[in-house]
Structure formats: structure tokens, C-alpha cells
Amino acid sequence: MTSLFTPYTLKDVTLRNRIVASPMCQYQARDGLLNEWHQTHYETLAKGGVGLVMVEATAVSPRGRITLGDAGLWSDSQISGFASVAHSIKAAGAVAGIQLGHAGRKAGCIAPWQGGAPLPESDPHAWQPIAPSALPFIPGTPHIPGEMTRQDIQRTQHDFARAAVRALEAGFEWLELHFAHGFLGQSFLSRRANFRTDRYGGDLENRARFLIETVGAVKRVWPAHLPLAVRLGVVEFGQEAEQSLSESIQVLDWLKGAGVDFVDVSLALSTAGEPVPWAPNFMVPYAEKVRAETGLPVGTGWMITDARRADDFVRNGQLDLVCFARSLLANPHWPFQAARALNIQNPSAVLPTPYAYWLQNWAS
Template identity: 40%
Template sequence: MNTLFTPYPLRSLTIPNRIWMSAMCQYSAAPDGEQVGVPTDWHFAHLAARAAGGTGLILTEGTAVSLEGRISPYDLGIWNRTQVDAFRRITAFLKSQSTVAGIQLAHAGRKACVERPWVDGGRRLAPGEPHSWTPVGPSAIPFSDSSTVPEALTRARIGEIVQEFAAAAERALEAGFEVVEIQGAHGYLIHQFLSPFSNHRTDEYGGSFEGRTRFAREVVDAVRRVWPEDLPVFFRISATDWLTENPDDDREGWTADDTVRFAKELPAHGVDLMDVSTGANVPDAKIVRGPGYQVPFAKRVRTEAGMPVAAVGLITQAGQAQEIITSGKADAVLLARELLRDPYWARRAATELGGEVRTPVQYNRARP
């Protein structure tokens, strides 16, 4: 029987356990100059601590494929050599701890150009303000009432962004990453194309399910072409915009049924696992939160589409995470804020449940 501590094989990789770290923005890179988008000592310390704590797979924060693809001026990026070289230090340390290093490739689209959350509540940067730029999206529909109206992408620019994802994947491989995850969730650009709430296009990239998923498929295909055959590709999705699931909301959005349908298509495009989250494309959507509230969506994908999944969403307790794996609801759990609170969560879970994760040799041999 699979447990939290059972290794998980994917293509040529064997991830040492099912306790994985979800991508979480740190807003700690330089906003301009030669070090823009470059990982800093903060990023190293942040990720290294969770590797030393026994986490099996660590995904970087959403790492922008271009300057305009950042959600804030302080995000990480992987569009140049300086960024690649800085990431190598991080991936080398993670590997030394037997942790698999993964990178989430992202383009923020219409959600872009915001302050750090702890500065004025993460307000939108006004046009012309230092470090600001004009966001883009599938349609000229702002993310919220306070957001800048994005420029609707032309077909030519869509093609350029597809190639930016591929180029970013090539750089990620050079930087030492062994898993690449495509960010198609949380209101980022790919999600904006998927959802009829934010995609009002009338060309081949809009309208029908086939049209709205076209950009996502093109990105996946472009990344898979340059990513080694023996290494896995993940796709992160928001299983629902939380509109159709709310009987009091008559707006049209991306649904759980859409997610299952799309998940059935992705293996043929070389995707190995779906990271199933929800929401963040409709600011005022009513989300019903609670412990493990997103796990049922992951279970649906695994059961109905037959695709490997990782589950997220208020997973905090060791027993809770263990039950998700042993009952077959997901193949792995992705912890977020709980790992911020406790970098050694995996070690604590192993102690509580009688499992085993790697402990740094320095800790095993330490003497008072």
C-alpha cells in the first residue's frame, strides 16, 4: 500500500516520498537592474530548509518566462543566463539532500504588475509608476475593478509567449531542474485562456472548449519538445473558478467537468501529472474552504481521467495527508503554508506515523 513515505517513480526519476512543496511566491528578487528576477540568498535559504527537512520534491515559486510575465516586479524569472547560474546553486543543494528540484514556469497575464502583499496590501501598480508595465491577456478584461486593463494578445504575440515557455524550459534544464511544472492555474495567463470568464476571444483561441484550451496545449507541446523524454512535466490547474459550483452565481467559468475533460487529453501531449488546485481567476467568487477542500477535485481527475495527481488545499496534519495517499485520492500531497510554518514537517510526520524521510548526515552525527 502506498503511504506518504513510499517513493514515487516518474519516468527516470524516483521522488523519495509523497510529501512535496507547492510553489509559493516570495516577492524577494530585485525589481530592476542586472539582478532582476535572480534568486537571492533568501530563496536559497527558503528552499534549502525544506530540503533539509525531508521534503521529497520542491517546486520553486511561479518563475516568469519573461519580464512582463512576472506577477510583481519582485518575482523570480528564468529568461537569462544570470538567472540560470543563480538557480544552479539552489538545485545542487536540493539534489545533495536527495530532494528533487522542480520549477514552475509562469506568465501572470492580466494579473501582473502588483506590489508585494505586505506593501499597501499588494495593490496594483498604476501605469507610469516605477517598475510598472502594461499587462496582457486573452481579452481586454481587467482582473478586478482596480486593475489596469490588459492589452489583448495578438496571434503573433501568443506564438512568441509559447516560445518563451519553451526557452524557459531549456534554461531550467541547464539550471539543474528535473521537473518542470506549467502554471495553468490561479488566474495566470493560461488559466485566463481556459476560462470563458476571462477569455472572450472569437478567434481560434476562444469560444469553444477546443479554442480556449488551444494556448495551453501549444505551451505544453512546446515545453515537451525541448524537455528530456526521461524527465516529467507537470501541469497545474485550477479545477474550477467556483462559479458553476455556486447555484447563486450565474456567471460562466471553468468547471470541474472541464478539468476532467482536459486531463484526459494531457497525457497524449506528454504531461505526467496534474497538480490540482482551484480558483483565483474571479476575485469575488464564493469559495467554500475547509481542511482538504480541494482534494475531491484531485480525486475526480485521478479516478475519471486516470491521470496521476497531486492534491493541495489546507492539508496540515500528518494523518490527513496519509489518508489522502492511502485511500487513493491522490498520488502525492503538495503542502504550502504548512511548510512555511514548519520546514521540518516531513520529519515530524515521519516521527508521528512511523515512517522515514532522509535526515541530513550532519544532524545524525551531531554531538552536544
């Protein structure tokens, strides 16, 4: 029976287990360049025994950064740092994945531990973000994005495709496009953020057009034998929750036709103050519904912390992969401890050989 520690194959890529280290922004880059912090961070996650390490949201253009500390792949000069990280992840036995994104109207802010507010206009590094419509993420704030022109849209889609080429050159084998969390892709899809009257706004087909075209642009440059995934915010919590979920399932059917292989099921967070019903495992039923109605394999995270529950989600066919974030920051060797909790016959098999050797007698 398939379990949390059963290998998983998608296209020509095989993960040693179903545990994913979710992309977690570190905000430690400079001019998009990765550094020693990123190297150590991702090596540690990979050595801990996960099957897939997803490198943090990586901006496809300078204007698409959430903060000045975002990782970026808008220049060939940034490839080498990512190549080093990808090599280290693979050397530890995990698959190297990367998430490409554009922050849209949530761009141009200070780091979240400094408050996350928009950079002040007096800051020489500040810039005006772009979005489907000229609506700030937080109503009443002066951080108003510029409404994207057709040229802006085409340029951004080209930026996604070029970043995908650089990710491939760097050695990544799993690519995810970030269309969630109120960033650019999610903003195009959301009725709450998109008030356009052209072919990129209005009905669902128009609001989904940016996402579908962007997937198409990336698909043309990304190898057919490697997985292409999206992270989509499938539900906008509030009065329209059921409608947004139904629309997201339709959009995922379209994205599947455009070449998407996998869905990282997540939150919309299209507007500030969205009434999210935070609770352990709360996104699993949404992921299960997406899987059942689209036929796409799925993963999700969000407050999944218990090994037995995670294993049940895989065994019951609710999830194909289980994503972890904070649990792995607190304990990068969580997979080993999960294997012990699940009575896996050889729990040291999830670790690199040197670690496994010293942990063979793991009862001591």
C-alpha cells in the same frame, strides 16, 4: 501498502517520499535573479526531509511577472542562480522542481504584503499586462490588459519553451507549467476571462488551445525521461462549478495526449471574489476525481495539515503526492514529525545523515 513515506517514481525521477514543498512566491528577486534569500529558503525546505521541492512561480518573460520581485528565467544570465538553488536542493536529498508561469492580467502589481494593487502608472517600472481579452482582473479598475495578438501568443509560447531549456540547464528534473490561479493559462481556459472570437476563444477546444500548444512547445525541448507537470485550476467555484470541472477533465485528457505526466490539482481563481469553500482538505475530492477520470497521477494541497489524513489520502489512492506550503514555512522539519506521528520505524531516515545521527534517539 503505499504510504506517505513510500518512495515515488515518475519517469526516471524517484522521490524519497510523497511530500512536496509547494511553490510559494517569495517576491524577493531583482530583475528575476535569485539571491541569498532563495538559497537559504530552498536549502531549508530540502533539509527538512520533503521528497520534492518546487521552486516558486518563475516568470518566462518580464511582462509575465506578478510583481517586480518575481523570479525569472527569461535570460541566460539568470541560470546560475537557479543552478545553485537546484544543486543545494539535490545535495539535501530532495528532487529539484520548478514552476514556470506567466501572470497574464494579474501581472504588474506590488507585493501582496504591501496590498497587492497594480503598480501606479506613474511608477517608471509599471507596464501594461497582456491577457486573452482586454478585461481587468478586478472590474472597474484602470489596470486593463492588452488583448494578445497572434504574435503575442506565439512569442509567449516560445518564452515558455526557452525558459524550460534554461531550467534544464540549471539542473531541474521536474517541470511544472502554471495554468491556474487566474494567471495567463487559466484566463485562456476560463469563460469568465476569455471573450475572444478567434481560434483561441469560444468553445472549449479553442479556449484550451493556448494550453495545449504551450505544452507542445515545452515538450519539444524537455527530455522525455523527466516529468512534465501542469498546475491546473480544475474548478471555478460558483454556479458553473460542475461544468468547469467537467471541462477541465476533458482538457486534461487533451494535455495528457500532448505529453503531460502529472497534475497539480488546484483552484481556478479566474475572477476576484470567487466563492471558494475554504475548509481543511477541500481540494482532495477534486483531485481524486481527476485521477480516476484521466488516469493521470495527481497531487494537491490547500489546507492539508494533518499527517494521518495526508497518509490516508495516499493509502486510499486519492492522491499520489501531497503538497504542503504554510505548514513547511512554520516547521521545515514537519516530515520528521509526521514520520513520528505515523510510527515510521526509522523516522530519522527522512532527514540528511548529520541530522539523522543526532536524532537517532528521538524519544529524548
